[in-house]
Amino acid sequence: MSGLSSGTAAGTTPLPHRSVANIRSPHTSGNTNPSTPSSSSRPIPSSTFGSPSSLRADEDILILELGTRKLQIGFAGDACPRGTVWFTPSQLRRVGDFRDWSSESKSNVDWKTKKVTGEKWWSRDHELWEYDVREVDLGLIGDKVDRALREALTKYMLIDSRPRRMVGVLPSGLPLPMLSAVLDSLFSRFQPPAISLLSSPVALTVGAGVRSSLIVDLGWRETVVTSVYEFREVSTNRSVRGGRLLVEQTHKLLAKHLPENQKKKANDNAGETEDYELSFDECNDITTRMVWCKPHLSSPKAPKSSDGLPTLHEQDESGVAPVESSTDTSKTVRIPLLSCRSPTTIELPWEALAEPSENTFFDSQYTESSFDDHELPLPLLVYRSLLQLPLDVRALCMSRIIFTGGCTNVLGLRGRIFGEVSKLVEERGWDGVQGKGADQMRANPKLKGKRGSRPANSGPSGVDSPSEGASGQEQDGVWHDAANTAHDECPVEEQLKRGQDKRPRVQGKMRAIESVGAWSGASLIAHLKAAPVSTVEREAWLQYGAVGASKPSEVDQKSARQSFGPGGLMRGSAASNSWTLGVWGMN
């Protein structure tokens, strides 16, 4: 557990200590810069860093997780990051610009920004990534990372500026140009000798103690469902239903309850653009404080079943009881608002505070076919993600569902999604929809029957032990069948699995587990000295940039064929002299 000091694996050549003296300062890059005629000829002393501390900087590995709205950083081996820095509009200001914005001008800025950029969202300045390719300013992303990381290092890490190895934890769907911008910024501004990359789904999986999982990332910009099988990402599905939409919906709700005299004057062209009555910060705040999600049974699709289906068991019963008994519609909530024309307090029914999450994540008033693939309600998104998986993978993943992301804080949301997915599984089984999984099912009617008749028996809290009872056997059957029919597994892998896994695994039933989180998972991986998806060395990057990376497919043709879809399967280089950008190098 004290392995922090030995961050490089035994047998690895320790990196030569890089002093900051090696920084290629732009000013010395030659006579192209007319401003410093004398500095270009100045020799750079090769002395090492004369630090009073005896600690070797490259013994600390920094784990850096970049999300849409925040950066988290800490030392490898720690249980949690030491600091979190949020991306905010004030970070985009000049140094020394301390203008404080009144709430009024704040909301002005919000909606003005929105209008000017034509961007649908008012929250852009709160985000790091820009997924709109037309708008994207890669240098700006690099600058944002630079500034946030600098703040984190100074305020939370309290370390000097000697170069340190870094492990970057990144969403696996990150477009390559943005990954490049981040690496450019890190390598040129912080001089790490190398940066290793890990995808957050894999880190989350390790952080839950499992090898396979279904990561349901209830994120800010979108919800991403990723299935991980044996530490590999095998499929990814997305829906725009995320935190940003939730805040938008909360704004709608609050604006609706604003007294008329508090509303802003309708604009001349109000027809085209919708004005915002309240500031982003305030809506964001109220969302995290007050918004909740109704439990599963109250959804219209599921009339309270008197037929005694043991579906959602204790969870729903207990979930319904207090809420229903207290949903005296008379209960109202008073919420103070500051960013409208003048501070006021509105009163709205408690029930109404469940509307934003209802509209954002479920939209159950519409039929299933009316949704595009990128806007699926979350239960459907999760169900379809499972459905498309091969049997054996699905059996493992459905028993290792990991909810993560900011929207897990919406009270009741995880339980609701879990409940509805369980219900979909129960109603439809794994059949009836086109897809690989279904094909495999059809190819094996025995399985189909089995699976269809199987009750989705266990709830989240009442999980049967894997070794116990009928379900265990049944799943065992599924597992072996699948392994025999659908697979070209190499014997080594098989051998390895058998050798290690003497105890049966929980599979085939819905179960949710907790991960310590992507950052902490990455910290654990670095602590164990397991190699990450990809490692980029500074010299190589500065020389070649992203172009220098081998395409993972070039390096590993065989596994490329086993991909479940474009960009889905994580692979990397096994040849020691080439390097890849892992999943990110494939798009």
Place this chain on the structure above:
Amino acid sequence: MAPLNPYTYIQCPCSDSASLGRPTDLTSPTSADGDEDNTFDPRAPRANFSLYPLEYLLYCEDCHQIRCPRCIAEEIATYYCPSCLFEVPSSNLKSEGNRCTRSCFQCPICIGPLSVTSIETPPPSSTLLSPDHAATPHSTYSLICSYCNWSSTEIGIQFDKPNGIHAQLAKLRNGGASRLTAKERKERRKELSHRGGEAAVAAAAAVAANESSGGQDVDLETQFANLKLFCNSQLADPSAADNGFSSLGDLGFSSPSSLSRIMNLYTGGKLHDPRAKSKLGAMREALAADEGLLESNLNESSLITRLHQSDFLDTASSTQICSQPPNLGEPHLHGASRFNSSLRPVPYLLRTKRSKRCPVCRHIISKPEAKVQTTRFRIRLVAGSYIPSISIRRLNLPGPNGPAAPAILGDLLDPLKPVHFLLTFKNPIFESLKVTLGAPATTPGRFPSKVTVLCPQFDIDANTDVWDEALKDNDRESSSRSRRRAGTESQFQVEVGKIWERGRNWVSIVVEVVPASLKLEAGQDVLKEDEDVLEIPMFVRIEWEVENGGDDATSGPGRDKDQKEKRELAYWCVLGLGRIKQG
């Protein structure tokens, strides 16, 4: 929109494209009508990251270059707590974290400092009758905020001792339940394993299982520790290692694709021991809470009920939640973190005093006094001592229709009406400076204002000693310098190519500006934030001569002009002149 005072920002030369490893391409825009492509646009979003007020910039005397916070190397001189001002040894940082471990806390509600206060236990009713109150000593303590009156008793936390609060708090959950810290757990395990043998391992597992009571109660720190322990034990297990390595031995390494297929996680580059590749691969998954596997409790109905009964102010704001350090002592909170009752006192973040070096020549350019209590510096080469400062003042010249009204500070600028600004450059160094200015004829952006620098080239006298100056003044009394002093500025006309006024080590010049009209044409987007601010980018080049042999050379009497070395420095700056009137 509020008016604004004129300001100056300087762009550190490190922030051009060269910062990304490509060679610098800052072609000289010194000609007044510089190449459009090279004109620095202060409104570009990236510009905000490279502009600094002069006070934020340092200077390297050896490289003759400006150094900003982005192009400086830092070393830590001292770590200290800003509350108790105790110095913290650097070795503690790694083990104890980045916060004060004494009794320094901030209020979770208002970030005010918390103080330890004894809780007066109400005396038993019987003592009221008895004359002496001796029976009730102060037995417990709480943290109290003197600003907002928050007390740690609101989260159910009280302390037995008035000191060492940090350590006591680590053992308490909100509500008052005690917990084992990671350290204690580790020690307990050690103790057990010292007793030796298999039994000890089993006992250790039992300890872990007991304290986790079924998994729902396992806090984050424990889950992480359990995972770590589990992984380490798996990797240490000789049978696991055998299986992992030997089975892979021949097949694996000669067949990279199957290897990478299995060990996909470990597709690292050459930094890693290839044998590390099999590490996680040799592990089974965690199966119980004592191995780090936790099932989710998805039933949040009691929390929803709690929210239902809560007031808006019973919940924590996002600012309050963000200033909370990660709470490792609780199970996964998810939505429960929103309640005020989940907040914890915030231990003060430690701070550092830092020395700064030039990253190129390694010279120290800023070094603080070691003592925590003082904010002084032993060395501090601020850029303001090396490059001229620029101050801006609006100049009111008589218009064609008689004298102009006096300019009011922060007055809005009338669109399309020429207006004059006085820029005063002050030379801080002991050599005279030659200054060359370049500004685009129109400001970049949607609303181009016309800019004319009336005198783009001039010399500023050295910042000589005041006594020298007094002597010299006698000699040059009749020079142009003094002519402005004779009357008020409104008596003078601006002249192209002439400076406005000159002083000992300063020169004022005039810039004429015709502010753009901010009228929006049909279909144009509304004004962006600060788009009404008239900002002009200006390229400043300063040249000066020093004795050959550098700044340190003593100036002898027989020095030769040929021995002087020419120096120059060039950078962009941004002058914020004021807001343009809208509509």
